[in-house]
Amino acid sequence: MSRFRLTIEYDGRPFVGWQRQLNGSSIQAAIEAAVFAISGERTTVYAAGRTDAGVHAAAMVAHVDIAKPIAASRLIGGLNAYLRPAPISIIGCEDAADDFHARFDCTARYYRYIIVNRHAPLTYERGLAWQVRAPLDAEAMHEAAQLLVGRHDFTTFRSAHCQSSSPVKTLTSLDAQRQGDHIYLRSAARSFLHHQVRSMVGCLKLVGEGRWTASQLAAALEARDRNALGFNAPPDGLTFMAATYKVSGNLTTS
């Protein structure tokens, strides 16, 4: 039995999300089907982040065990061949330590959210960004975002379906930066609650519009109450950018 660490890029648009579900195609099921086609083995692929329907990944990290002897360098090509034409691409595949766990060993997760702040509809970014028509003050968004950074009870920003044992998380960073009509929101944390990034972005959009002050955002956080939430931003603009691990997670260094 060998454990492999996969790095995966995907376009979330046609999927019900990362996780296997009865009601549609998931990224997890597609990769597990490709592993089965190669090895004849029914496996589970574990990912650092279980992204929602319509959320994308630039470099999701996952792991999978395969009993059939196969080199990582051959596995990657085989997986990509069987995944075609689904918009899922294995961009990295390495031998991993037997106890490497893509989800539990992850020390930091990085998300990016893209807002296109303009009146005109999207074209090639449709489904890849959130179009917001009202003019947004990105500096005010960035400033308010700093109130969320640090260790807090994020109950306000947590979905009802969240499976995390605790609503207390440490948000490492949350930055908003305008480039032309694009606003990039980048966030890092060891882990996030379900819907946390989209909830934070939804509230920061209200701040950007001037409908919420920074103190109203702080009060919403303080409330520890989902009813205090402004609203969730749509999945379209969200991309899982990277997951990091202690170096000892790699077989090559263990």
Place this chain on the structure above:
Amino acid sequence: MSRFRLTIEYDGRPFVGWQRQLNGSSIQAAIEAAVFAISGERTTVYAAGRTDAGVHAAAMVAHVDIAKPIAASRLIGGLNAYLRPAPISIIGCEDAADDFHARFDCTARYYRYIIVNRHAPLTYERGLAWQVRAPLDAEAMHEAAQLLVGRHDFTTFRSAHCQSSSPVKTLTSLDAQRQGDHIYLRSAARSFLHHQVRSMVGCLKLVGEGRWTASQLAAALEARDRNALGFNAPPDGLTFMAATYKVSGNLTTS
């Protein structure tokens, strides 16, 4: 009769190109149909660049005449409403001088070409970039590209369908820059021959692979012969980025 200057973003994937054609939908025909829906007038929309099938635009400039009185600020919303759901978006609309011509008055055109240099298939960038598997030396590409900059007879890099009166053009700049597995090629000129950017990128890819030396590229240019062409890069990675005009082209300053 009023003349309007339009700035247009589009996703070239579903279109036969900018120009009206009998065999499929074009961006030009879609905008002309939207103008007709608003004004009841059959018009021609003239663009700075007549992009090919599958080529995109971030800010194509065009002009159109409309007799029915309508404010530019209302025209833009009407056009976008009628264009829906086609991936064409009017991102700017201004009153223009009666003699402003988007094509003939254009003083500089800017194109960007994106190569994704990796083995794994594309996902959300499918149709928006050219996937090249062989490792490319972007610095060698950039260096060789400088041989094409300046005033030259670009017959080698010209399509058989090119309607330009002369193959002599002045290439203002052509830069290749790597960022991770992406190589961005940016080019500017007063005007380009048909297929010129894609032909230049196709040859620079051979240089990047080490299959052509810089002197072979220079010899191909010198040959002034289409048979000396390496090959055309596919349309997917190409985007028309901007067109510039003398300030006097705007009604507000005339």
